[in-house]
Amino acid sequence: MRPTDALDEIAFLLERDLASPYKTKAFRGALAALGSLSDEEIAARVEDGRLKRTKGIGSTTYTVIEQAVEGGIPDYLADLRERIGGPVTDAGGKLRAQLKGDLHSHTLWSDGTTDLASMARTARRLGHEYLVASDHSPSLRVANGLSTERLEEQLVEIDGLNAEFDDFRVLTGIEVDILLDGELDQSDDVLERLDIVVASVHSKLRMDSREMTERMLAGIRSPHTNVLGHCTGRLVQGSRGTRPESTFDAAAVFAACAENDVAVEINSRPERQDPPDNLIQIALDAGCLFSIDSDAHAPGQLGLLDLGAARAEANGVPADRIVTTWPADRLLEWAR
Template identity: 70%
Template sequence: MDPVAALNEIAFRLERELAPSFKFQAFRKAAVTIGDLSREELAARVADGRLKAMKGIGGRTFEVIRQSLDGGVPDYLADLRERAEANAPGGAELRAALKGDLHSHSEWSDGTTPIELMVDAARALGREYLALTDHSPNLTVANGLSAERLTEQLGVVAGINDRFDDFRLLTGIEVDILETGELDQTSEMLDRLDVVVASVHSKLRADSATMTERMLGGIQARHTNVLGHCTGRLVTGSRGTRPESEFDAERIFAACAANDVAVEINSRPERQDPPDRLIAMALEAGCLFSIDTDAHAPGQLDFLALGAERAAANGVPADRIVTTWPVDRLLEWTTAKR
């Protein structure tokens, strides 16, 4: 097995399992360290011990490289593959219908990797499109993008899209819904984007009336395409748990349906947002849905399968899910209100 491919796949699978970042970053760094070495040179450095002395190579990564050069799948990778197969989610038919993902982050805000690595992973997973939705300026803790930085990012996205005929990186933003209900970016800037995901990230314990009015403002904004992780809950994970925000769900989902805003089914294991009862309410209200990963690392793009499982279990029809649509239909929908 190619050692670089083995290291990168291990990093991907560790990201998929929500392992601590230092673990998967160690494998990515090792892949970069040996990336320019020929197989022959790499084998020579393994044999005489020089590889262990290279910066970025530890005991585990050395063993993965050695076993790859010996011609087999490294034990560590085999174990990760076996775990993934044992925990494979359901909803296979709906998962196969998904063409893209409208919520992802890069190192430009609070993601862990360059945009290019996110694109490589999305393409490897068979996606036809991915929206890059780094955070807006108000979320300073996540290094949110000013209008100037977002403008710079649009140029990077254009350069990436020049390289592919079978994949589209969509320009986008996860924009904060401010306490006033306004969106945290200029209208002129939002006009330039393919996809706008609007989310609440602060004052999550506000009373129901306050939160409802705040969310309605974001939903009714003409640029909003997707209402992100609507309850803000956390059900597991390293950040602990967090209860759902309180709001008038009937009014919120009626507004989403009336304003052609999709309700996000956030696929992150620690979010699982919205809960099943709210998916049922949104379905009854006539809402569209967007199954998204909210990925902050390449391996997390595979979370889409978890969202598909939840949507299928709750009876959400594929055609009501905008991420099953071809990119031309999707973009016609995202830009229709602007």
């Protein structure tokens, strides 16, 4: 196989398995070090020893490249395929096959681990028709949230990327904080220009239930909000430990989502599993739309949609009420 494909697949599988970013960085770094070299040039540099001395190529990644050049499946990749290859879960496959895109992803512009182009190309390879670039908003400084000026720069990059594709679209977006007073953490003028706005609570998650309800209702009622992201903020596993659900009046919040045509996100990250099953049922009964999203911070994590599809299917969410099963034109008409 091609050395670049081997490195990319290894990184993808490690990222999807939520391995340490330090581990995946080695393979993404080696892929970048190969740059635009042809397979023939890579083989020549293996042959004469230059590749082993190339910055960004370590002993493990060199062995992967060398074995690929020799015509085999690198041992490292073969082992990963055996252990964690295939779908993340066998459940939800029918619904997963109907998903056409992902409205929640992060890149190096905020707290993601890779550039937007890498995210887009991986999404396209997975069969997506579109991916929303939804990096964080300014107040989330710990996640390098985008100022208005930096978001403007990202929009220029998105225009350039879309010029490369004829069967895939990068949609403009943001994961905007719902601030303590319910206002969205970006100007109306900027939000008006974006294709998709995911609004989420990231701070003061343990605030009083009544106050949290009012905060969320204000964010949902903003004319710019399209999706309510990871609504409880809970963490149920993973390296960050656990965190209880925020408390709020779920009936009121989901009734507002239905009334304002705001989709409830089914967040696919295994550490979130948000909303919990009982809240999905309340949102279903309220007549809500849903969006199955990966909340990916690395290309491989785009594959976590398998988990979100499995949860949606298990909870009886109809496919046509999931906006990420819609083609891009229908999605954008709804969002507008």
